[in-house]
Amino acid sequence: MKRLFSKITITSQKDGSVTTLNFTNNVSLKSTWKDFTDTAEIIIPKKITKGGKNIAVGLDSIFRRGDMVKIELGYYPKLETFFEGYISRVLLDAPITLFCENSSYLLKQNTVTKSYKSVNLKTLLSDILPSGITFETVDAELGQFRLSNVTPLQVLEELKKTYSLESFFRDGVLYCGLSYVPKNSNVFNITKERNIIDNNLEWKNEEDTKIKLKAISMKPDNSKIEIEVGDVGGEQRTAHYFNLSETELRASAERDIIKYRYTGFRGEFETFGNKKINHGDIINLRSYKIPEQNGAYFVDGVKTSFGMNGFRQMIELGRKAISGTDFSINELQNF
């Protein structure tokens, strides 16, 4: 029998005191590269005392916005860090809900004003990010860029909107422009008949998949070239490229559309919390009954819930991970 095991450590921003909870009613986590911020919700009873006093009196709570939170979850005796971040809001209802955000919380605390005639992504990030935040990014020229009293988070949102540069934090490092980071990708073997509790996976053949890829090339002078390749009326995907001529852009787009047009599963499945699965990891999905459907997929997002209804991870599959290109599936982890 699996035995649920949790440890939530909350460090007060005010006086540095550490409170550790070895219980919770429920923890819900959400993490995807599509949203910049990973979130956590912790539900704990209101009737808890500390030093003889209730933890929440009226509108006051010992847990406050800005307190550091570390959530470790697992099946006894193993604990894995599932979330690290900060309390962003405390809902003083009965029970108490602590809303938390990962390190992106730090990017909302100050504003910057800067102006560049031409800047590349690395310079921009090192200028705007608070000290102590390390980052990894693609090489990209952004051209003219002007910031007026905006938070670093708003800058990253602008990068996502205009340049399709997705950003996310992983282990305290900010990754910008990389949806899947091969060196961070763990590979998990998941067998449908053993590890999958429930799913809404849908099998689609390549020829039934209609994809229209909108390709945008950003020029250093901030001008754009936009083209569309693929099936007219198909599901639209957008890809951004930098400083390519129209011919080069079309060639790149034709090459990349294959990533989206594949025979395989789309959707989500639910599994247990044996090991932490991150977005960007690779799921080697297998089936005893229909081995022809075996395949490896990137993880786009994970929703975790831990509590009275057990320990579950809802895995959203992304595009197929084509083995032999970015990585090799030689060290498979049994889930």
Place this chain on the structure above:
Amino acid sequence: MTNGIYTIKGAGLGLVKPKLFRPGKGIESNNENTYIVGNVEVDNSSRVSLFGTPVYSNLEIKPFNYESLEGEQISISNGIIIDTVIFNVTQTKNIVKTPISGRNGTVKEYVSDGDFQIEISGAIVSPGQTYPETEVNELIEILKAPIAIPSDSLISEYLNWFGIHSIVVESYDFPQTEGTRNQQEFRISAISDIPIELEDDEF
């Protein structure tokens, strides 16, 4: 009482009714078919019933206070001691059982122990022929309190064995008994309560 030898083979044991023995005396086996009445070890008891028999498992609720929603201090001033009481303690466990298509049985995830379910049945008895009005009213006031009965007010050796020190009353009933005036039966359904106290770095 003198010692005697009884042959009980074929004595119609199915019809035998329980009999009261005085403390300090009991029956013990001599051989396969005979028993002698001799000295046996008994628990000491600090209280005795109206019959003079020892009371081992009683329920005592000491006075306590609570505040109503209007801010009024309500006091349970006398408390109550009930000698005629029987407990039934049930423990459940929170286990999530998940069936998986293709796998026999279920995957079990142990979450936690559930609350103890406690059934308390007993009677409040007055020595004479009068109704035990004062005690019944006190018990009703205790049961009406919208708080958990505090750990320093709840005294029960039996409940303590399970680690139950504080209970929350969920329901109670007081049936009238035909033909008796000096006793009031009652049944209480309650669940255990454990206060949570956080300390720095509690883990």
